[in-house]
Amino acid sequence: MTFEFKLHHRDASTSARRGVFLTPHGDVQTPGFMPVGTQGTVKGVTIDQVAQTGAHMILGNTYHLALRPGAETVRRLGGLHAMTRWDGPILTDSGGFQVFSLKGINKISEEGVVFRSHIDGALIDLTPEHSVEIQEALGSDVAMVLDHVIALPALRSEVVEAMERSIRWAKRCQDAATRADQAQFAIVQGGLDEELRVQCASELAAMNFPGYAVGGLSVGEAPEEMYRITAATCPALPENKPRYLMGVGRPIDLIESVARGIDLFDCVMPTRNGRNGLAFTDTGHIKIRNAVHRYDTQPLEPDCPCPACRHSRGYLRHLFVAGEMLGPILLSIHNLTFYQRVMRETRAAIERDEFASFLLAKKKAWGFADSAG
Amino acid sequence: MTFEFKLHHRDASTSARRGVFLTPHGDVQTPGFMPVGTQGTVKGVTIDQVAQTGAHMILGNTYHLALRPGAETVRRLGGLHAMTRWDGPILTDSGGFQVFSLKGINKISEEGVVFRSHIDGALIDLTPEHSVEIQEALGSDVAMVLDHVIALPALRSEVVEAMERSIRWAKRCQDAATRADQAQFAIVQGGLDEELRVQCASELAAMNFPGYAVGGLSVGEAPEEMYRITAATCPALPENKPRYLMGVGRPIDLIESVARGIDLFDCVMPTRNGRNGLAFTDTGHIKIRNAVHRYDTQPLEPDCPCPACRHSRGYLRHLFVAGEMLGPILLSIHNLTFYQRVMRETRAAIERDEFASFLLAKKKAWGFADSAG
Numbered sequence: 001m002t003f004e005f006k007l008h009h010r011d012a013s014t015s016a017r018r019g020v021f022l023t024p025h026g027d028v029q030t031p032g033f034m035p036v037g038t039q040g041t042v043k044g045v046t047i048d049q050v051a052q053t054g055a056h057m058i059l060g061n062t063y064h065l066a067l068r069p070g071a072e073t074v075r076r077l078g079g080l081h082a083m084t085r086w087d088g089p090i091l092t093d094s095g096g097f098q099v100f101s102l103k104g105i106n107k108i109s110e111e112g113v114v115f116r117s118h119i120d121g122a123l124i125d126l127t128p129e130h131s132v133e134i135q136e137a138l139g140s141d142v143a144m145v146l147d148h149v150i151a152l153p154a155l156r157s158e159v160v161e162a163m164e165r166s167i168r169w170a171k172r173c174q175d176a177a178t179r180a181d182q183a184q185f186a187i188v189q190g191g192l193d194e195e196l197r198v199q200c201a202s203e204l205a206a207m208n209f210p211g212y213a214v215g216g217l218s219v220g221e222a223p224e225e226m227y228r229i230t231a232a233t234c235p236a237l238p239e240n241k242p243r244y245l246m247g248v249g250r251p252i253d254l255i256e257s258v259a260r261g262i263d264l265f266d267c268v269m270p271t272r273n274g275r276n277g278l279a280f281t282d283t284g285h286i287k288i289r290n291a292v293h294r295y296d297t298q299p300l301e302p303d304c305p306c307p308a309c310r311h312s313r314g315y316l317r318h319l320f321v322a323g324e325m326l327g328p329i330l331l332s333i334h335n336l337t338f339y340q341r342v343m344r345e346t347r348a349a350i351e352r353d354e355f356a357s358f359l360l361a362k363k364k365a366w367g368f369a370d371s372a373g
Numbered sequence: 374m375t376f377e378f379k380l381h382h383r384d385a386s387t388s389a390r391r392g393v394f395l396t397p398h399g400d401v402q403t404p405g406f407m408p409v410g411t412q413g414t415v416k417g418v419t420i421d422q423v424a425q426t427g428a429h430m431i432l433g434n435t436y437h438l439a440l441r442p443g444a445e446t447v448r449r450l451g452g453l454h455a456m457t458r459w460d461g462p463i464l465t466d467s468g469g470f471q472v473f474s475l476k477g478i479n480k481i482s483e484e485g486v487v488f489r490s491h492i493d494g495a496l497i498d499l500t501p502e503h504s505v506e507i508q509e510a511l512g513s514d515v516a517m518v519l520d521h522v523i524a525l526p527a528l529r530s531e532v533v534e535a536m537e538r539s540i541r542w543a544k545r546c547q548d549a550a551t552r553a554d555q556a557q558f559a560i561v562q563g564g565l566d567e568e569l570r571v572q573c574a575s576e577l578a579a580m581n582f583p584g585y586a587v588g589g590l591s592v593g594e595a596p597e598e599m600y601r602i603t604a605a606t607c608p609a610l611p612e613n614k615p616r617y618l619m620g621v622g623r624p625i626d627l628i629e630s631v632a633r634g635i636d637l638f639d640c641v642m643p644t645r646n647g648r649n650g651l652a653f654t655d656t657g658h659i660k661i662r663n664a665v666h667r668y669d670t671q672p673l674e675p676d677c678p679c680p681a682c683r684h685s686r687g688y689l690r691h692l693f694v695a696g697e698m699l700g701p702i703l704l705s706i707h708n709l710t711f712y713q714r715v716m717r718e719t720r721a722a723i724e725r726d727e728f729a730s731f732l733l734a735k736k737k738a739w740g741f742a743d744s745a746g
Contacts, residue, residue: 040691044698046680069667069691076668077687085683294442295449307419310458314450318413318442325417325698 003141003183003210005242005263012353015234015261016346021057021211021242023089023141024181025081028056030242030263031346033254033339034091036271039064040074040084043271044329045336047085053306053333054340057089057141059266062134063098067117067124071137079139091266092140094131094173094187097215097247100149110165112146128172136179142211144246145173147187149216159191163200170204185211185244192225194232201236212237213244214262218253227256234261251280251342252368255359258346270335275328277320279308280338284367286313288331293317300334304341308334376514376556376583378615385726388607388634389719394584394615396462396514397554398454401429403615403636404719406627406712407464409644412437413447413457416644417702418709420458426679426706427713430462430514432639435507436471440490440497444510452512464639465513467504467546467560470588470620473522483538485519501545509552515584517619518546520560522589532564536573539588543577558584558617565598567605574609585610586617587635591626600629607634624653624715625741628732631719643708648701650693652681653711657740659686661704666690673707677714681707 002024009018021028035042035050038061042050050058060080065071077083080090096113099105104116112127128146135143147166150158166189177184186209190196197214204212214233217226230245237243244264245257254265270280279286281301286293288300296313308316308330319327342362349358363369375397382391394401408415408423411434415423423431433453438444450456453463469486472478477489485500501519508516520539523531539562550557559582563569570587577585587606590599603618610616617637618630627638643653652659654674659666661673669686681689681703692700715735722731736742 039695039697040688041697041699044702046699046702047683048680064695068695069687073667073687073691077670077685082670083685083688083691294446297450297455307421310420312450312456314442314446315413315456318446318456322412322437322441324412324414325701326414326419328698329417329419329702 002181005211005240007240009351011350011355013356014259014359015231016258016350016355017261017263018347018350019242019263021263023057023183025087025089025141026056028089028264029347031254031258031343031350032056032264033343034059034264034266035336036061036266036268037084037086038268039068040080042332042336044275044325044332045271049307049333050086050336051088053336054344055088055336057091058086060090060092060138060140061095061098062092062131062138063095063102065092065138066095066134067119071134075137075139079137081139089141091142091185092135092138092144093246094135094144094146095126096131096147097149099126100151101219108148110168128169129176132173132176132184136177136182140182142183142185143177144213145170145184145186147189147215149189150191152191152216152219152221154191156193159193159196163189163191163196167200167203170209171207174207174209183210185209185213185242187213187215187246188233188237189216191216192221192229194229197229197233198236201233205236205238209241211242211244213246215246217245218248223253223256226253227260230257230262231260251339252363252366254339254342255346255362259355259359270339271332274332274335277327277331279331280335282338282365284365288313288316288327289320290317301338304334304337306334306337375554378584378613380613382724384723384728386729387632387732388604389631389723389728390634390636391720391723392615392636394636396430396556398460398462398514399429401462401637402720404627404631404716404723405429405637406716407432407637407639408709409434409639409641410457410459411641412441413453415705415709417648417698417705418644422680422706423459423709424461426709427717428461428709430464431459433463433465433511433513434468434471435465435504435511436468436475438465438511439468439507440492444507448510448512452510454512462514464515465508465511465517466619467508467517467519468499469504469520470522472499481521483541501542502549505546505549505557509550509555513555515556515558516550517586518543518557518559520562520588522562523564525564525589525592525594527564529566532562532566532569536562536564536569540573540576543582544580547580547582556583558582558586560586560588560619561606561610562589564589565594565602567602570602570606571609574606578609578611582614584615584617586619588619590618591620591622596626596629599626600633603630603635604633624712625736625739627712627715628719628735631723632728632732643712644705647705647708650700650704652704653708655711655738657738661686661689661700662693663690674711677707677710679707679710
């Protein structure tokens with residue numbers, strides 16, 4: 001079997017799961033976090049450095065890659081794997097989220113979306129079939145179905161309409177797929193309405209996708225709302241398929257969502273925050289530009305094996321103050337390393353049936369004394 | 374002996390020399406090229422990646438480091454070696470070249486230079502003694518004396534005045550030095566006048582510095598002028614001391630100058646050109662943004678072991694066109710790797726007494742059919 005999800009263990013006191021997702025390019029240990037390589041590169045980080053952070057799987061953005069360098073160019077360069085030299089699994093999104101969030105929409109219909117390129121203003125069609133075609137040219141291991149994403153809050157009727165359309169589009173994506181070496185994940189929509197989420201999850205579950213995502217969250221709603229919807233949605237998804245919470249999030253969001261049954265995550269936060277001088281650590285975050293770090297000879301974290309932590313905070317601060325590229329590079333690598341360590345510790349805690357106490361300890365260490373869950 | 378230059382071999386038919394410069398932080402094989410780490414970082418490249426290019430010694434800029442983060446901050450962070458985690462030899466310039474070239478000069482006298490910081494406009498004194506003090510705080514293995522650099526062309530009287538002042542300042546630097554683990558290199562000035570260069574070299578040679586630099590070149594004069602001055606100067610310098618041609622240059626300039634007796638080089642060209650999308654190769658340079666590379670699956674160079682050459686030219690082009698940091702990072706590493714390979718091949722050619730034919734072959738391969746030398 002080309003794709004398979006093996007559920008090794010369920011945590012004793014939460015909905016956390018410990019599994020492994022088998023793909024043609026290798027195994028993904030879950031819960032797992034995917035670094036985001038929007039334009040075919042995790043920003044500022046070489047592919048060897050990405051691997052050294054401990055990542056198993058990375059993400060590429062169909063919208064960005066379709067505009068530049070273009071799906072045909074990626075195909076002629078051998079696909080995303082050959083281009084990036086990432087030999088592990090790759091997931092591509094469908095382009096839906098960017099089309100809707102970048103607000104370049106010209107027209108939306110049952111057929112698909114017409115949008116303006118943010119690069120050259122050209123009008124581009126994105127239909128479910130076209131999204132599948134592009135993702136097949138990119139050659140990712142996992143393709144996402146095209147969904148209709150709407151801004152929240154929205155009228156219930158709008159949420160229902162977008163959800164129902166997303167289900168119809170998921171079916172069209174399923175029908176359009178031609179590559180046996182690419183798995184399609186469906187995306188559950190339904191806004192902040194638990195009933196709609198469960199309905200959507202159930203309908204998609206009946207279509208037997210090899211994986212399922214919870215979409216349309218982390219778009220500005222309170223974390224508690226996101227946790228509530230995740231908790232309501234997961235039980236409606238098949239047990240034996242991976243569950244991916246799209247675009248999430250802060251370290252606290254990852255472990256809170258693992259507790260509710262999520263297996264996979266992606267987010268630009270470790271790299272974007274790293275570029276902006278914010279480092280995640282096990283005792284909270286560090287704003288490295290702050291003057292307090294000027295003479296600080298300590299590393300960001302004493303036991304971190306990343307290349308940033310070979311240096312002092314004082315040196316890292318200097319790099320940011322002086323506008324040197326190496327500052328963003330090193331903090332991006334550190335944050336990716338931190339995220340992978342949190343996931344590794346998460347997996348170990350689930351295996352020991354200690355995820356509840358692990359979650360509590362992390363929340364305390366990271367400054368979230370009172371749980372939202 | 375803390376510092377020593379061992380001359381292993383002289384090329385049979387040119388003035389090229391094969392040697393090794395021993396320092397407290399390790400040996401520098403010569404001829405050798407030092408990557409430039411202006412602000413305490415080779416721009417865009419981690420220190421492990423710098424080492425992987427094959428570099429033995431790197432350079433830091435006293436002017437930039439003195440302004441930011443400041444010599445005292447570097448000292449409190451343990452010096453340049455501890456800060457950068459470069460455990461090989463480091464050379465620092467004196468700040469003179471930047472003070473003169475950045476045109477922030479407020480007043481110049483026999484005592485020293487008063488200049489305005491390009492960062493905050495503050496007035497700063499730079500005397501020979503102060504330059505030594507800063508470089509001792511930085512903790513480099515090799516410190517350069519403060520010299521008086523002038524723009525060319527200039528009146529002979531101005532060239533003479535600056536040269537004579539540079540000699541007096543070299544003496545003051547020598548007298549001011551207190552660290553036994555830091556060697557001072559003197560700098561030969563004298564513009565494009567061979568007679569003045571020889572006079573300056575002879576006077577400095579009599580002061581018995583552990584190394585000598587040829588300064589004030591590569592400032593806009595024709596390459597042939599630089600080669601002529603280098604050829605005239607080297608014979609006036611002690612045989613048993615390393616000779617460093619400051620701020621040079623293109624690959625062709627390196628090997629042409631090796632043929633005239635130079636042992637050490639530094640230049641921002643590999644990293645600056647790399648950031649701008651120009652890659653050096655053994656068959657000439659490549660402008661990676663050019664449309665011709667769009668679908669090109671070849672690497673920059675087939676046998677290059679650098680991380681850029683794991684990728685296709687098409688991918689590298691995409692990174693530059695998309696404005697991704699990884700493009701400048703990878704081309705910087707490639708160019709540094711190329712420079713080090715040229716130096717390695719140079720050393721091997723000298724050892725075989727074949728440097729003349731090596732030089733000829735490289736000039737042909739790089740598109741310099743007719744030699745200026």
